[in-house]
Amino acid sequence: MRIGLDVMGGDFAPDSIIEGAVDSLKHLSANEKLVLIGDESSILRKLGEMEIEPSLFEIVHTSQVIEMADHPAKAFSQKKDSSIAVGYGMLKNGNLDGFCSAGNTGAMLVGASYTVNMIPGVLRPALVTVLPCVDDRDFVILDVGLNPDCKPDVFLQYGILGSIYAKHVLGKDNPTVGLLNIGEEETKGTPAVKAAYELMKEYPGLNFVGNIEGNALFRETMTDVIVCDGFVGNVIIKMGEAFHHLYKSRNLKDAYFDRLDWENIGGTPIVGINANVVIGHGISKRKAIMNMVLQTRGVVHANLAQKIKEAI
Amino acid sequence: MRIGLDVMGGDFAPDSIIEGAVDSLKHLSANEKLVLIGDESSILRKLGEMEIEPSLFEIVHTSQVIEMADHPAKAFSQKKDSSIAVGYGMLKNGNLDGFCSAGNTGAMLVGASYTVNMIPGVLRPALVTVLPCVDDRDFVILDVGLNPDCKPDVFLQYGILGSIYAKHVLGKDNPTVGLLNIGEEETKGTPAVKAAYELMKEYPGLNFVGNIEGNALFRETMTDVIVCDGFVGNVIIKMGEAFHHLYKSRNLKDAYFDRLDWENIGGTPIVGINANVVIGHGISKRKAIMNMVLQTRGVVHANLAQKIKEAI
Numbered sequence: 350m351r352i353g354l355d356v357m358g359g360d361f362a363p364d365s366i367i368e369g370a371v372d373s374l375k376h377l378s379a380n381e382k383l384v385l386i387g388d389e390s391s392i393l394r395k396l397g398e399m400e401i402e403p404s405l406f407e408i409v410h411t412s413q414v415i416e417m418a419d420h421p422a423k424a425f426s427q428k429k430d431s432s433i434a435v436g437y438g439m440l441k442n443g444n445l446d447g448f449c450s451a452g453n454t455g456a457m458l459v460g461a462s463y464t465v466n467m468i469p470g471v472l473r474p475a476l477v478t479v480l481p482c483v484d485d486r487d488f489v490i491l492d493v494g495l496n497p498d499c500k501p502d503v504f505l506q507y508g509i510l511g512s513i514y515a516k517h518v519l520g521k522d523n524p525t526v527g528l529l530n531i532g533e534e535e536t537k538g539t540p541a542v543k544a545a546y547e548l549m550k551e552y553p554g555l556n557f558v559g560n561i562e563g564n565a566l567f568r569e570t571m572t573d574v575i576v577c578d579g580f581v582g583n584v585i586i587k588m589g590e591a592f593h594h595l596y597k598s599r600n601l602k603d604a605y606f607d608r609l610d611w612e613n614i615g616g617t618p619i620v621g622i623n624a625n626v627v628i629g630h631g632i633s634k635r636k637a638i639m640n641m642v643l644q645t646r647g648v649v650h651a652n653l654a655q656k657i658k659e660a661i
Numbered sequence: 662m663r664i665g666l667d668v669m670g671g672d673f674a675p676d677s678i679i680e681g682a683v684d685s686l687k688h689l690s691a692n693e694k695l696v697l698i699g700d701e702s703s704i705l706r707k708l709g710e711m712e713i714e715p716s717l718f719e720i721v722h723t724s725q726v727i728e729m730a731d732h733p734a735k736a737f738s739q740k741k742d743s744s745i746a747v748g749y750g751m752l753k754n755g756n757l758d759g760f761c762s763a764g765n766t767g768a769m770l771v772g773a774s775y776t777v778n779m780i781p782g783v784l785r786p787a788l789v790t791v792l793p794c795v796d797d798r799d800f801v802i803l804d805v806g807l808n809p810d811c812k813p814d815v816f817l818q819y820g821i822l823g824s825i826y827a828k829h830v831l832g833k834d835n836p837t838v839g840l841l842n843i844g845e846e847e848t849k850g851t852p853a854v855k856a857a858y859e860l861m862k863e864y865p866g867l868n869f870v871g872n873i874e875g876n877a878l879f880r881e882t883m884t885d886v887i888v889c890d891g892f893v894g895n896v897i898i899k900m901g902e903a904f905h906h907l908y909k910s911r912n913l914k915d916a917y918f919d920r921l922d923w924e925n926i927g928g929t930p931i932v933g934i935n936a937n938v939v940i941g942h943g944i945s946k947r948k949a950i951m952n953m954v955l956q957t958r959g960v961v962h963a964n965l966a967q968k969i970k971e972a973i
Contacts, residue, residue, distance in 0.1 A: 483907055494843055497851045531806055531895040539809045539892060563899025567907060580851060581893050583843040587875030588897060592904050595795055595879060599915045605907070 350380060351407075352645050353445040356387030357414045357432040358452015360632050363387055366451065367395040369638020374405055376643055383642065384445060386432040387411055411435045417631055421455025425463060433457060437464040440624045447649035449616055449641050451629030458495070458619070458628075465624040468654065470661040472503050474621035476579070476628070477514055478586050479644075481608040482571045489515045489524075489574045493582035493617060504528065504545030504576055506661075508555055510620045511574035513660055517651035524573035527561030529581060534560070545576075567609075586611075615640035618648050620657065625649045662692060663719075664957050665757040668699030669726045669744040670764015672944050675699055678763065679707040681950020686717055688955055695954065696757060698744040699723055723747045729943055733767025737775060745769060749776040752936045759961035761928055761953050763941030770807065770931070770940075777936040780966065782973040784815050786933035788891070788940065789826055790898050791956075793920040794883045801827045801836075801886045805894035805929060816840065816857030816888050818973075820867055822932045823886035825972055829963035836885035839873030841893060846872070857888075879921075898923075927952035930960050932969065937961045 354370055356363045370383055377383060385392050389410035396403050413428040425434060433452055437460040439445040450457055467474060475492035482488055489511045496503065508526045515524035528546055530538045535546050537560060549557045558572055565571055566585065577585070593609045607613075615637070616629040625648045629641040666682055668675045682695055689695060697704050701722035708715050725740040737746060745764055749772040751757040762769055779786055787804035794800055801823045808815065820838045827836035840858055842850045847858050849872060861869040870884055877883050878897065889897070905921045919925075927949070928941040937960045941953040 483910065497843060497854075529896065531809060531892055542809075542892075563896035564902045564906070566900050566903045568903055577896075580843055580854075581896055584841065584875035584889075584893055585896065585900060588878050588900055590876045591878045591880055594876070595917070598795065599917055601913050601915055601918075603911045603913055605911055606913075 350446050350646070350649055351382045351384055351444065352642060352649065353384045353386055353436045353439055353448040354642060355432040355436055355448070355450030355452050356385050356392060357411070358450040359629065359638075360417065361634050362452070363391045364395055365634040366638050367392060368399070368635040369633070370406065370642065371396075371399055371401050372635060372639040373642040377646065381646060382407055384409055384439075386436050409435060409439070415453050415456045417453055419453055419456065421453060421459045424453065425456045425459040433460055437461070440626070441465055447625035447627070447645040449627040449629060449645040451616070451631055451633040451638060451641065454628055454631070457626065461619055461622045461624070461626055465622050465626075467621055468623055468658050468661055471621035471657070472506050473499070474619050475507055475510060476617045477511070477620050478582075478617050479519065479614065480567065480586070480589065481605070482567055482569065483605050484569045486571070486573070487519055488571050489519065490582055490585065491576065491620065492579035493586050494579045495619070497578055497580035499541060499578040501541050501544035501548055504541070504578075505548040505552060507576045508549050508552070508557065508574065509660065510657060511576060512555065513656050514618075514620060514653065515573045517653060517656045518647050519573075521573050523556050525556050525558045526574040526576065527558055527565075527572035529575050529577035530560035530562065532560065533562065612637040613640060615644035618644070618653070620653065623654055623658070625654050662758050662958070662961055663694045663696055663756065664954060664961065665696045665698050665748045665751055665760040666954060667744040667748055667760070667762030667764050668697050668704060669723070670762040671941065671950075672729065673946050674764070675703045676707055677946040678950050679704060680711070680947040681945070682718065682954065683708075683711055683713050684947060684951040685954040689958065693958060694719055696721055696751075698748050721747060721751070727765050727768045729765055731765055731768065733765060733771045736765065737768045737771040745772055749773070752938070753777055759937035759939070759957040761939040761941060761957040763928070763943055763945040763950060763953065766940055766943070769938065773931055773934045773936070773938055777934050777938075779933055780935055780970050780973055783933035783969070784818050785811070786931050787819055787822060788929045789823065789932050790894075790929050791831065791926065792879065792898070792901065793917070794879055794881065795917050796881045798883070798885070799831055800883050801831065802894055802897065803888065803932065804891035805898050806891045807931070809890055809892035811853060811890040813853050813856035813860055816854070816890075817860040817864060819888045820861050820864070820869065820886065821972065822969060823888060824867065825968050826930075826932060826965065827885045829965060829968045830959050833885050835868050837868050837870045838886040838888065839870055839877075839884035841887055841889035842872035842874065844872065845874065924949040925952060927956035930956070930965070932965065935966055935970070937966050
């Protein structure tokens, strides 16, 4: 297995990215190779400072950088020797099994659609986040930002994609799927959500348990998968970040709230494209980068993109 | 000032409602009269058990009850001697200055539109919640459930309504207004939210500070007012409830997280109608009912409906 890591992407690139890469090494097995994509002299300089043998990694030199503020499509097209463009090229050619970056999210999405493309039959890709419940289960939430306005058939397909993720990446048998809504009754919500309810209820093989309200999130009552549009999903994960921040700022100590730290959660896989790609938070440092790499490994290990191809 | 309280509405009616009414007495001044609307014998029985002098209240007997599971419009039309219908009748006739209930939310909304009506010029009424920031300020969020799909002009008007609330009920000068979105940039979000940004930016007198992301919620960076559609707003307040529940269940102790208890927050005023009406959580007990009554007093004291009429 070969995992590509964009060393140039993120607010703390390249140093924090390389530190996270080094930390992830001890979790990777001999046949799992981490490919550092970025400016070779920076990589060698940093590894030297850390007294880490460069041969533990594969290094692919790139000469350009897509900055966080760059226009995504323009930067992706024009900076052909950037770490993001090179990473996607390697993914496409089969030189990588997975690719992750904490860089320009827009460019990562552009790269996905320009290079590896959507899986045929997928209506809209989604960003997936895995969050911890208080009872030590994890749950899958999608979409968390790609598609702010969803149509009913997209909601249904997110239920299917989320189930595949929960089954193959998290190892859940017959995962339960809920539809985020503002009431338990079928008649609640926007027209699109109401229509999605009808589609999901009837869909064979989907373990749909109905509407889930915001007060079930993170609790014992949570489903394994929760489906929502990318607007609401984005607000949910960021509000979780806000609460974690408040928890820390109040000097509270609790094992569960510690797990809510986004740095422990890693990145956000894009599901529905022909490759295993994970996007990290731009402010990722050492720990978050390590978890992003390990999450990418999990997605590759589950053969997620292939599993979706077979199911859709 | 006369505040009507629906004694028959809510999962723990009438006993918990009456207990909350009794607790609120010590916060009301001599010219603030609490009118208990419901079955007189139940009210007298409960007040007797509590050894409370019934003359501290005004009691308006009603013979019918709109149950939590009743069809809102049908129940409101058919049960003319229910506490909700009688309360709205009194509001309309000027016999009450404000009315609150933890009963059937749908029937409360139907009552608002059948009886007191919207203020001319208001596009859609909203449910408002006031929540605490970690820096001891309160912020106003609307809509939290009435209008799951908002058009741009409705978002703009929610900004205006929220500002009036923050100014007159919370006493904030020139309150800051944010638009909940999934990124800070103007170009983020759904088409409706993007268009709302343009309208809000240009609107004279609105102290609009731009897009606010989910990770600003509850924090020092929070605006005084935040505008969102009723779907997202509902998820936010319920997710806040979920976090408070987790905080309690983990036996954490913190003054700020204690304030997030919805029982301290009271009810949810309907803004945009020709009367001061507050809706409580169906599971409200003693403390939540007391806070709902006091919040209704605050809304009446601010003369909210009249202030909106003058501004719209």
